[in-house]
Amino acid sequence: MPPLPIPDCATLPAPWAAFWVDADVDGCTKGLPPALRTAIGARWRQLLTGLAPDASLLDLGCGRGAVLAAARDAGITRLQGVDAAPIADTFFPLHVGSAASLPYADRAFTVVTSQFGIEYAGFAAAVAEAARVAADRLWLLVHAAGGPVHDDAREQAAQVAWLAGPIAPFDRLAAHFRAPSPASVADIDALRTAIVDHAASAGNTSVLEGVWRAISALQDVADPIAGTHALAAGVTAHGARMQAMVAAAPTAADIADAAGCLRASGFDVSVEDVGTPPAARWLLATRRPT
Ligand SMILES: C[S@@+](CC[C@H](N)C(=O)[O-])C[C@H]1O[C@@H](n2cnc3c(N)ncnc32)[C@H](O)[C@@H]1O
Known part of the structure; x- marks a missing residue:
């Protein structure tokens, strides 16, 4: 890692x-x-x-x-x-x-x-x-x-780092909600599949599962673009806390x-x-x- x-x-x-x-x-x-x-x-x-x-x-x-x-x-x-x-x-x-x-x-x-x-x-x-x-x-x-809680935090921080990388879930969600189309729907399906695949090798799936569930929930909220920004901010803050714990x-x-x-x-x-x-x-x- x-x-x-x-x-x-x-x-x-x-x-x-x-x-x-x-x-x-x-x-x-x-x-x-x-x-x-x-x-x-x-x-x-x-x-x-x-x-x-x-x-x-x-x-x-x-x-x-x-x-x-x-x-x-x-x-x-x-x-x-x-x-x-x-x-x-x-x-x-x-x-x-x-x-x-x-x-x-x-x-x-x-x-x-x-x-x-x-x-x-x-x-x-x-x-x-x-x-x-x-x-x-x-x-x-x-x-x-090096203990189990520390290892778990390290894994969650790594998952947040993965979400912040090229997979770009929040950019893709925002693009979909700004201009929904058959192509954007297919892209979000592909995003969900990538998250599930990544979770398959995880010991703790809470971060990935949370984002996966939020993608469905965002479809039903009044302002899904604002919801996407809030989700991104929440995940980023969680990653910062986990990273701080790992370092400290x-x-x-x-x-x-x-x-x-x-x-x-x-x-x-x-x-x-x-x-x-x-x-x-x-x-x-x-x-x-x-
Ligand atoms: C894991 S939480 C523990 C909170 C509380 N002791 C508990 O058991 O619920 C870590 C806390 O340390 C605080 N913290 C982080 N850096 C700090 C610092 N340099 N000085 C004082 N508190 C700090 C955070 O704001 C956070 O509230």
């Missing part, structure tokens, strides 16, 4: 901002395999129920607040989120900015958390920044590079390096794999008393 281009981080918040317009609190995790989701949810509950009710918690790359909601359910009320994307109507105060540059004093929060968010800010630098503002604990959950997921060596830096700056650290082979990893750190 050809290497994927690294996404431009300056443009990354836009695809995320678009995602969070419609996505639920658990939008980023509901596609995970059920056993993985259950294990992650149980571990968060176990960690959070050990906190004193007056603890303060900062969640990095918080999205709509999946971890903050779990913290609220555990009785924690002093909540703060940070995300690079502006997200409307959150139930917690949100600072829009990078997790690698936090506007908080040293040791400002009892605990700093992240669930599949901190790695997007440049893992090593963002972990150091999280440690700076954590008074007691750091609980960070990241995707595992820390390797086992990245985690070991981060653990070493945390130990050197006064934390006891443990690393826990989630799944076999690991789909995700916990980096759990507690500041040593001085």
Whole structure:
């Protein structure tokens, strides 16, 4: 498979901002395999129920607040989120900015958390920044590079890259809707067949299936050209998010390096794999008393 281009981080918040317009609190995790989701949810509950009710918690790359909601359910009320994307109507105060540059004093929060968010800010630098503002604990959950969820994201990003190539589905759809003809109908049939053929060798067909289904649905909408543009934008944004995830997921060596830096700056650290082979990893750190 050809290497994927690294996404431009300056443009990354836009695809995320678009995602969070419609996505639920658990939008980023509901596609995970059920056993993985259950294990992650149980571990968060176990960690959070050990906190004193007056603890303060900062969640990095918080999205709509999946971890903050779990913290609220555990009785924690002093909540703060940070995300690079502006997200409307959150139930917690949100600072829009990078997790690698936090506007908080040293040791400002009892605990700093992240669930599949901190790695997007440049893992090593963002972990150091999280440690700076954590008074007691750091609980960070990241995707595992080379694990099944990472591989799945790589495949979806590659499918979006294929759709953006010479097959040009969105140009062909727009041309058909602008001037329908027997030739354009035949072209759309050929497009659908090409998508099915491409999906035949895919492990995860969700992107291709989504586009294939959308081609039928567009026939019935009032403005199919606008619908085609919206479909193209949605698929492109999804590809950018998948690509970003592929590029950002820390390797086992990245985690070991981060653990070493945390130990050197006064934390006891443990690393826990989630799944076999690991789909995700916990980096759990507690500041040593001085
Ligand atoms: C996979 S989602 C996880 C969201 C949330 N933690 C959850 O579990 O639902 C990744 C989040 O990281 C955010 N993000 C991306 N780059 C970031 C950065 N440099 N600093 C802070 N947040 C970032 C995205 O906007 C997105 O909301």
